[in-house]
Amino acid sequence: MVFKAIGKYKLLVFAALVTMIIQVAAALWQPQYLKNIMKVMVDTTLSTNGKVDQISSYGFGLIAIAVMGLIGSVLNTIAAAKIAQSVSADIRESTFRKIQSFSYEDVEKFSASNLVVRMTNDLNQVQMLLMMVFQVLIRVPMLFVGAFVLSIMTMPQLWWIIILMVVLIVVVTAFSMKAMGPHFMAFQTLMDKINGIAKDNLRGSRVVKSFVQEKNQISKFDKESDELFGHNLAVGYIFSTMIPAFTIISQLAVFGAVLFISTYITDSVSVATDQLGGIMSFIQYMMQIMFAIIMGGMMSMFASRGFVSAGRIQEVLATEPSMKYDDVPDEKLTGSIKFDDVSFAYPHDEDMTLKNISFEIKDGEMVGIVGATGSGKSTLAQLIPRLFDPNEGTITIGGKDLKHVSQNSLKQSISIVLQKAILFSGTIEDNLKQGKTDATEADLNRAAKIAQAAEFIDRLPDRYDAEVEERGNNFSGGQKQRLSITRGVIKNPNILILDDSTSALDARSEKLVQEALNQELKGTTTIIIAQKISSVVHADKILVLDEGQLVAQGTHHELVQSSEVYQQIYDTQKAQED
Structure with a gap:
């Protein structure tokens, strides 16, 4: 060396x-x-x-x-x-x-x-x-x-x-x-x-x-x-x-x-x-x-x-990276997703976090994923943009196996907004352009409106040039989440993953974000991981996880009638709201 x-x-x-x-x-x-x-x-x-x-x-x-x-x-x-x-x-x-x-x-x-x-x-x-x-x-x-x-x-x-x-x-x-x-x-x-x-x-x-x-x-x-x-x-x-x-x-x-x-x-x-x-x-x-x-x-x-x-x-x-991408031409992927008998365990973990997961998501669908804490919701979401590779089974996007897709194709097609909002030192514009490096001011304005971040950005004297301190400490939890969502939607991805990324928002802001996503990203496959069933109740399909297994899938009304696990979660949250 x-x-x-x-x-x-x-x-x-x-x-x-x-x-x-x-x-x-x-x-x-x-x-x-x-x-x-x-x-x-x-x-x-x-x-x-x-x-x-x-x-x-x-x-x-x-x-x-x-x-x-x-x-x-x-x-x-x-x-x-x-x-x-x-x-x-x-x-x-x-x-x-x-x-x-x-x-x-x-x-x-x-x-x-x-x-x-x-x-x-x-x-x-x-x-x-x-x-x-x-x-x-x-x-x-x-x-x-x-x-x-x-x-x-x-x-x-x-x-x-x-x-x-x-x-x-x-x-x-x-x-x-x-x-x-x-x-x-x-x-x-x-x-x-x-x-x-x-x-x-x-x-x-x-x-x-x-x-x-x-x-x-x-x-x-x-x-x-x-x-x-x-x-x-x-x-x-x-x-x-x-x-x-x-x-x-x-x-x-x-x-x-x-x-x-x-x-x-x-x-x-x-x-x-x-x-x-x-x-x-x-x-x-x-x-x-x-x-x-x-x-x-x-x-x-x-x-x-x-x-x-x-x-x-x-x-x-x-050290050779444990995850490698094939040297294949870039291609535009559609938003369809398929899990075929996927199992996954974290490194040095003996127990499987996900076990034999199989489901399909059509292009443009909004899908919710719910389950108790530790059921594997975030882990499942992280497999889609290939942050980890499954131990068993295959994952395909647009009919293409993730292991045989170029890195650029995958990253251009998928945006993930993580559960913990992470901002870097610099300006708001610097952080948002991580989602799209050549974003124009019109792109920034559109994405900020969808994520309801324009509400506080427009009040800042420097707007997008406003300073972001280390780890975004000069913004509240809700503001950081809205900036993270803005960064995620700015490039109009084919697949948008929201990993409990509205947990710090009030009910009104969360509703406005969901309405904006439905209107502005109609052709985007949206996957919403949520603790609250109210966040995914209008989804085209809801996946229910329990101890790393997919125990049920369907619409809200179907699951209330057919899934005991979903019904328990729903009844508990409804009782808390009452």
Whole structure:
């Protein structure tokens, strides 16, 4: 996933690698200049003027190397930042596009809060990983190898000190990484939980406050937060021992180098000069080796968290949508619907929600669906626009099996107004045009009149440009339902499904909506799911569900005479009205 995304930015990658090589070359070149300066300073055979001139030339050389390294560092940071930002933006778009292809079942498998964390926190971790790769992780082995080779070449008799230091640092780093690994793995899981708790609490803030559940919510959040704090603290403790350990090892290596080099110094001035100049370069190369190992170890530990996040994002991208549409030409579907022995169970549910459902709806009919709570009314409605696929049986629209119809054909033919009115941040026009992106003002006015939404929209100063707050919080429940109905009818669908979408309306508004639907959408097949029989009493046909089974169908008058379940519902509601 990441490597594929990086492939688009080969020029930037090349620039990052070249500037990184410049940085490493400058860092490795500098100790050699210091060695030469030291040799000049201790070489008493040169004249004073000669020494000053030579030291000055080496000094300017050091400045030139430093400037070269600085320029390389700045350009490398710019290139690495562009790569990280560009690749993470591409992955973010790909992930969001993939999620849009998911069915309800796929979204529920991950959970909404989990997907949000993957698209935000996990992608930030991947972005940081890319920055580290092109700034540190690739530079570290280059610096390590270069410093190791040059240190041996500078003081070959002290090769064993370098090897011993490397072994000790690698051992400490390995133990530290092993100890930190489980904590980094736990971070993302805990972030998912904390995000979910926070989201549920904010969405249900009215419920929390009305039932005085603030303390319980705080306690639940604190539990997960404290666990995350514990993992962070454990990582901090490991770091607090790592750094002193690295410092002690490096200082002992320096002490050993100085101690043993003193035994090699001879009375020969030229040999002593070489050895004293070499010891400075040797110590600097040791520090570079130690820095490379430490940075490599530390960055690897942080990178492990990035790799975990990359794996979580890859899991989303690799998930094949459970629902696929055939690649067939778009076609105009009629409003006839047929269920043939349809059974359905939600994912991870053992019991069937719908069992052996069979019925037919003619084009242009108004059909009501009634039943007790939990009888499967909304589930049946969600199968028609193919939000889920049945486990058994077939569903056809206009004589076409839903599984062999293009997605565009299906979505253009069906509108569903869900039981819970969902509005998005933006304007009223933005929300209504989700039903028909090219809707004109005349289309908006017509749909708003049918849904009785024009009544309050016309009173707003900005009308369709009026702001819609998050989740439509600046509108009442009835207003949100009327806007949802407007969005559903704006494209003149062949099939309109109203899933208890008038429950928040008063009796007068509900009656006006039904009358407008009958007059303005005469050729539309309308399916009304309702708790109240009064909402479907004039339907051409009423389907009665009970515990996931279709127990009766017919007109209101027929069902009152023939269906015991329908009669019980009707009598109960009539008694309540009386």
